[in-house]
Amino acid sequence: xxxxxxxxxxxxxxxxxxxxxxxxxxxxxxxxxxxxxxxxxxxxxxxxxxxxxxxxxxxxxxxxxxxxxxxxxxxxxxxxxxxxxx
Amino acid sequence: xxxxxxxxxxxxxxxxxxxxxxxxxxxxxxxxxxxxxxxxxxxxxxxxxxxxxxxxxxxxxxxxxxxxxxxxxxxxxxxxxxxxxxxxxxxxxxxxxxxxxxxxxxxxxxxxxxxxxxxxxxxxxxxxxxxxxxxxxxxxxxxxxxxxxxxxxxxxxxxxxxxxxxxxxxxxxxxxxxxxxxxxxxxxxxxxxxxxxxxxxxxxxxxxxxxxxxxxxxxxxxxxxxxxxxxxxxxxxxxxxxxxxxxxxxxxxxxxxxxxxxxxxxxxxxxxxxxxxxxxxxxx
Numbered sequence: 001x002x003x004x005x006x007x008x009x010x011x012x013x014x015x016x017x018x019x020x021x022x023x024x025x026x027x028x029x030x031x032x033x034x035x036x037x038x039x040x041x042x043x044x045x046x047x048x049x050x051x052x053x054x055x056x057x058x059x060x061x062x063x064x065x066x067x068x069x070x071x072x073x074x075x076x077x078x079x080x081x082x083x084x085x086x
Numbered sequence: 087x088x089x090x091x092x093x094x095x096x097x098x099x100x101x102x103x104x105x106x107x108x109x110x111x112x113x114x115x116x117x118x119x120x121x122x123x124x125x126x127x128x129x130x131x132x133x134x135x136x137x138x139x140x141x142x143x144x145x146x147x148x149x150x151x152x153x154x155x156x157x158x159x160x161x162x163x164x165x166x167x168x169x170x171x172x173x174x175x176x177x178x179x180x181x182x183x184x185x186x187x188x189x190x191x192x193x194x195x196x197x198x199x200x201x202x203x204x205x206x207x208x209x210x211x212x213x214x215x216x217x218x219x220x221x222x223x224x225x226x227x228x229x230x231x232x233x234x235x236x237x238x239x240x241x242x243x244x245x246x247x248x249x250x251x252x253x254x255x256x257x258x259x260x261x262x263x264x265x266x267x268x269x270x271x272x273x274x275x276x277x278x279x280x281x282x283x284x285x286x287x288x289x290x291x292x293x294x295x296x297x298x299x300x301x302x303x304x305x306x307x308x309x310x311x312x313x314x315x316x317x318x319x320x321x322x323x324x325x326x327x328x329x330x331x332x333x334x335x336x337x338x339x340x341x342x343x344x345x346x347x348x349x350x351x352x353x354x355x356x357x358x359x360x361x362x363x364x365x366x367x368x369x370x
Contacts (some may be wrong), residue, residue, distance in 0.1 A: 059181045059356075066353040070296065073303030 017086060021079045028075020035068035116233060116313060117306070120221055139219055140235035144209035148201075151208065178203055182352065186359030188367045191256070195362055198252065202245065203355035206301070209235050210347040213305060214339065232312070236350075237305035239298065246298035249358040257365030269368030297357060301350050308342040311335075 043061045047054050123134040155171030164172065178200035183192050187199070213234020220231035235241050257266040270286050271279065315335040319327045 059185060062349055062352060063356055066300070066349050070300040070303070073299065073307060074296075076307060077299060077303055 017083050020086075021083045024075050024079025024082065025072070028072045028079075031075075032068055032072040035071065036065060039064045039068060116220075116231065116309070117237065119238070122221065136219060136221060136233060137235045137238045137241055140212060140233065141209065141241065143217075143219075144205065144212050144235060147212070148205045148208045151204065174204070175200075177352075178355070182355045182359050185356060186361075186363040188363055191260075191363065191366050195252075195256075195359070199355045199359045199362075202248075202358060203351050206236065206245070206354050207348060207351035209241075210305060210351060211343070213237065213309065214343050214347065232309065234305045234309060236301055237309055239302045242298040242302040243294075245301075245354070246294050249297065249361060250294045252358075253361045253365045256362055257368070260366045261368065266365070266368065293361060297354065301354055304346055304350050308338070308346055311338050312342070 039061060043057060046057055119135040119137060121131075121133040121135055122139070125132040125134065155167055155174065158165070158167050158171070179196065182199050182203060183196045187195050213236065214232055216230040216232055218228040218230050219233070220229050222229045222231075254266075257269075260266075261269065270290070271283055272286065274282055312335050315331050315338065318331050319325060
């Protein structure tokens with residue numbers, strides 16, 4: 001909230017921080033979104049081709065999902081650090 | 087339909103602040119650790135805080151869950167208790183341990199990965215059950231709130247350190263120190279080695295960071311999302327917003343409880359198994 005007000009009152013540092021935070025989280029989410037989409041699309045394709053492998057693939061799928069999803073949080077953590085420390 | 091929703095939204099935002107919703111609300115305050123019972127040993131701070139209380143409760147519940155599901159008399163026709171126990175055991179055995187650990191080490195390390203999976207699962211799940219452990223009181227009655235011990239970096243880092251130490255201990259025990267550390271050096275032209283070896287060493291420590299930050303940030307972000315959406319009512323001081331805010335918060339709540347909680351527990355255990363397994367049997 002404070003950074004929104006600051007942007008209109010001319011406090012450029014706070015506005016810059018807010019933009020940095022939003023960009024960090026947003027770009028992280030963009031990458032993870034593409035990655036998670038890829039994982040699930042390949043999962044659907046593989047199960048459609050060989051339905052009997054579903055059980056085995058599921059473990060790998062969730063592993064990949066969690067590894068990819070974590071990328072957002074690295075972005076989030078980095079931008080929060082930048083927001084707090086700078 | 088959409089227009090009606092927009093009108094209601096505009097009205098809700100313009101509605102005069104409700105007196106009961108007044109006050110400053112800051113979601114990050116939920117994650118501050120107050121020392122309930124201070125214990126200081128020299129430079130060590132071993133005080134009982136909110137996270138420690140949740141961890142203790144989680145430990146007791148994990149033991150209870152194990153005893154309850156596993157220590158029943160094995161029946162010819164399994165009851166519900168035994169079915170649940172066997173399902174958990176099968177996930178730990180087939181999906182976690184056998185994926186990462188080589189056959190010769192399963193007997194030794196299956197207990198560790200299974201324990202860490204169950205423990206993280208219980209502690210994560212405890213984080214989404216409202217409990218009177220917020221440490222705040224309202225007219226003498228303890229207020230209820232949600233908090234997960236795993237949304238504290240110290241907790242997840244301690245768990246990741248366990249895996250980190252066990253990984254290298256096992257690597258050295260099975261292969262001997264020389265062969266184990268040699269296995270970190272990949273096959274590459276001599277000129278590139280100076281560049282690759284520091285990266286490999288750094289990679290070992292990055293595992294520690296990624297393992298702990300993944301769990302920590304997932305739980306923290308989940309809680310902050312739910313708290314922020316509910317807190318929007320108090321920040322904008324309008325109770326009418328509850329119509330929008332509570333369904334959204336509930337959706338996130340269900341998503342976290344149904345998917346994230348179990349996935350994170352599974353991932354932590356599976357990666358621990360993979361790391362320990364790859365140290366026991368290096369590729370070259």
